[in-house]
Amino acid sequence: MVVSSQALLRHFGFCRWGPTRWVQLAGPLKLRTGNPVSWTTVRLVTTVTLEPAGRCRWDEPVRIAVRGLAPGQPVTLRASLRDEKGALFRAHARYCADAAGLLDLERAPALGGSFAGLEPMGLFWALEPEKPLLRLVKRDVQTPFAVELEVLDGHEPEAQRLLGRAVHERDFLAPGVRREPVRAGRVRATLFLPPGEPSASATSSVLVREEGKPGPFPGIMDILGAGGGLLEYRASLLAGKGFAVMALAYYNYEDLPKSLENLHLEYFEEAVNYLLNHPQVKGPGVGLLGISKGGELCLSMASFLKGITAAVIINGSVACVGGNLHYKGEILPPVGFNQNRIKMTKDGFVDIVEILNCPLEGPDQKSFIPVERAECPFLFLVGQDDHNWKSEFYANEASKRLQAHGKAKPQVICYPGTGHYIEPPYFPLCPASLHTLVGVPVIWGGEPRAHARAQVDAWQQLQTFFHKHLGGDKGPSCDLLC
Numbered sequence: 001m002v003v004s005s006q007a008l009l010r011h012f013g014f015c016r017w018g019p020t021r022w023v024q025l026a027g028p029l030k031l032r033t034g035n036p037v038s039w040t041t042v043r044l045v046t047t048v049t050l051e052p053a054g055r056c057r058w059d060e061p062v063r064i065a066v067r068g069l070a071p072g073q074p075v076t077l078r079a080s081l082r083d084e085k086g087a088l089f090r091a092h093a094r095y096c097a098d099a100a101g102l103l104d105l106e107r108a109p110a111l112g113g114s115f116a117g118l119e120p121m122g123l124f125w126a127l128e129p130e131k132p133l134l135r136l137v138k139r140d141v142q143t144p145f146a147v148e149l150e151v152l153d154g155h156e157p158e159a160q161r162l163l164g165r166a167v168h169e170r171d172f173l174a175p176g177v178r179r180e181p182v183r184a185g186r187v188r189a190t191l192f193l194p195p196g197e198p199s200a201s202a203t204s205s206v207l208v209r210e211e212g213k214p215g216p217f218p219g220i221m222d223i224l225g226a227g228g229g230l231l232e233y234r235a236s237l238l239a240g241k242g243f244a245v246m247a248l249a250y251y252n253y254e255d256l257p258k259s260l261e262n263l264h265l266e267y268f269e270e271a272v273n274y275l276l277n278h279p280q281v282k283g284p285g286v287g288l289l290g291i292s293k294g295g296e297l298c299l300s301m302a303s304f305l306k307g308i309t310a311a312v313i314i315n316g317s318v319a320c321v322g323g324n325l326h327y328k329g330e331i332l333p334p335v336g337f338n339q340n341r342i343k344m345t346k347d348g349f350v351d352i353v354e355i356l357n358c359p360l361e362g363p364d365q366k367s368f369i370p371v372e373r374a375e376c377p378f379l380f381l382v383g384q385d386d387h388n389w390k391s392e393f394y395a396n397e398a399s400k401r402l403q404a405h406g407k408a409k410p411q412v413i414c415y416p417g418t419g420h421y422i423e424p425p426y427f428p429l430c431p432a433s434l435h436t437l438v439g440v441p442v443i444w445g446g447e448p449r450a451h452a453r454a455q456v457d458a459w460q461q462l463q464t465f466f467h468k469h470l471g472g473d474k475g476p477s478c479d480l481l482c
Contacts, residue, residue, distance in 0.1 A: 046151060046164040055144060055169040059237050059424045059459060061121055064105045066151050066164060069097035076113070076159040077105075078150045079123035084139050089127040089428065091115075094155045113156065115449065123149070125452035127428040133441050135421070135430035138233040142179065144171035172233050174240030179232075182246065187271045188256055189248045190232050192239035193217070193280055217244040218470035219281035221271060225292030226260065226322065226436050228252030237424050238289075241463055243470075244281045246271065250297070260293070260437070265327035268297065269305050276307050285309030285376070287466050290316060292388065292420065299398070300325055300332070302374040310469035311374075312462045314381045314422050318394040318401075319359035319367040322437050335359050335367040349432045350442045353387045360397065371398050372405035379411045379465045381458045383418035387445035388435075391420070413461060415454035419446025425456045 051063040069075065078092040093113035097103045109118045114126035124147070127136065138145065147168045152159040173179065176195025182188070194217050220243050222235040228251050235247035248271050251257045275286050288311040290298030295316020302311045304327050320332040341354040359368045380395035395412045403409055415422070421430055421444055429451045435442040 048149060048151060048164040048166040050149075050166060050168055055171055057174060057237060057240060058138070058145065058170045058172055058233070058426060060170075061426075062168065062170075063120065064123070064149065066097070066103040067101065069101040069103060069163075071097065071099050071101050073097045073101065073153075074155050075103065075163065076152045076154065076156045077123060078152065079127065079147055080150075081127065081145050081147045083136060083145075084143075087134050088130040089134075089136055090130065091123050091126040091128060091428075092156060093119075093122060093126075111155075117449075119449070121426055121452070124426040125428050125455075126448060133433045135433045136428055137231065138172055139231070141172035141232045141236040144169040172236045174237075177236065177239045179236070182274065184274050185270055186256075186267055187248070187274050188230065188254050189246050189271060189274075190230065190235065191244065191246045191275075191278070192232070192236050193244050194239055194242050216278075216280045216282040217242060218466060219243070219275045219278070219283075219286040220245045220466060220470070221275060221286055221288050221298075222247045223250065223288070223290040223294035223297055225294050228436065234289075234424055238463075243287075243466065244275075244278070246275050260323040262324050262326060263297075265300060265304055265325065268301050272301070272305055272307050282470075283307075285470075287311065287470050289462065289466075290314065291422065292316065293321065296321060296369070299369050299371060299374075299378075300327075302376050302378070303370050304330075304373065308374070308376045310376050310379075310466060312379045312381065312465060313395070313398075314458070314462075315383055315386050315388065315391040315420050316380075316394065317356075317389055317391075318369055318371065318398045319356075319364070320369065321356065321367075321389075332369065333367055335364050345443055347432075350435075350438065350440050351387055352435070352438060352442050353389060353445075356389055368401075369398075371401050372407060374402070374407070377408060377410065377465075377469055378402070379462065380413070381422055381461065382412060382414045383420060383422055383446060383451070383454065384414050384416045385418055385445040385447065385450075386420045387443045388420040411465070413458070415450070415458070417447040417450025418454040419451055420444040421446075422451075422458050423455055425459050426452070427455065428452075 045068045047067040049065045056062055074096050076092055076094050080090045082088050091114040093110035095103050095108050105120045110116050115122040149166045151164040153161045153163050178193045180191045182191050222245055224231050230249035230253050232247040235245040239245045249256055251260055275281055276283055285307045287309060288298040288301055291314035295313040298311050299313055299316055302308045319335040321334055323334055325332040336357040337355045343351040345351055357364045382392045382395050384392055392414055399410050399412055429446050429448045430444055432441050432443045
């Protein structure tokens with residue numbers, strides 16, 4: 001029997017967990033000997049490697065490779081994770097190794113499964129809940145998500161034998177980022193500060209950090225949607241990019257209001273002032289980042305409050321929705337709605353995209369946020385397949401209103417095939433889930449691949465926008481990109 005030295009070395013491979021986060025498992029390969037009708041089994045060692053090695057941030061790409069396969073060997077890769085409540089999310093894809101027995105997801109297209117084509121991060125953005133109507137959310141940013149990656153011999157559904165496994169930890173706090181709970185006056189929030197500590201010689205006017213860039217840092221207030229509570233995952237990731245970011249709760253949290261029936265901008269004003277007065281936040285103003293109901297609130301804050309330097313609105317409404325908004329004697333009433341405009345999808349889910357009245361007509365004009373009062377530049381990020389409401393229409397109407405009053409044309413970036421929840425990169429699309437205000441499961445829109453690509457681009461776009469307007473970089477002029 002003739003067996004290559006490489007095969008023999010592989011035969012004596014061993015399992016190891018190390019800083020590169022890889023594991024080796026033996027898998028058989030039948031090699032033909034001198035006898036044309038006999039076969040000898042030699043065990044190859046399959047290695048799963050991840051680059052960068054070890055932990056990385058959730059919004060960072062990772063390179064996945066599998067070595068030690070037979071030339072052209074068909075395999076199935078599976079990914080799975082459990083959220084903090086124990087819900088299981090899974091994805092899988094079919095591949096074939098190259099002529100050298102290597103499978104590199106940056107070069108090898110998936111042949112089917114949860115996705116197809118060249119998608120190096122597909123095993124992450126294609127994750128689907130085992131139980132329907134669940135959205136992947138990180139509740140505790142101080143712990144990572146552990147993603148289990150498995151390599152199985154053959155293509156599903158026939159693939160059964162495990163060849164290799166790796167556990168990849170993806171966290172939400174970059175090294176050195178500090179998390180500070182905020183309980184100041186009425187404000188309920190969490191502040192995330194970029195890496196480094198002020199040096200002992202730092203003065204109140206200039207803070208020099210031992211690690212990272214010198215502070216103080218551009219400040220951003222991050223406001224999420226109508227789910228309520230306090231979610232920190234976007235703020236914590238953004239703090240790793242050099243911003244001081246406050247994740248702000250505004251209802252259904254601790255002693256805050258339990259509903260959206262009446263919200264007061266004075267609360268948000270208090271939060272803005274807290275951020276502006278923080279010694280590690282650089283003025284003269286702060287940025288706003290909001291999605292859905294949070295985007296609507298950010299638009300209102302920019303229109304009524306001082307100290308706002310830039311605002312990014314992700315699929316936000318240009319009209320007040322769900323309750324009254326109060327500020328110093330002024331009241332914006334909620335836009336009306338008509339339940340008869342609710343549609344049912346073929347899968348039995350509710351489609352509410354047409355339910356709200358047009359804020360340009362009749363008494364509903366009173367709900368239109370007076371964006372013409374705003375003094376800051378805007379970036380609107382729009383999913384063109386948003387089924388929560390008409391985000392593209394709202395962004396364009398805000399742009400028209402601003403320009404009609406002599407204000408600068410905002411930047412509007414529209415993403416085809418993209419739904420309502422535009423999250424940081426590699427969060428999987430949530431096609432449908434329970435709507436807090438409607439009380440039943442609704443569809444959010446979006447196609448997984450297009451939505452995933454939009455999230456990567458939107459994440460970079462909003463960082464560029466904030467660096468430009470909060471960091472002093474003038475950059476190129478803004479354009480309407482729809």
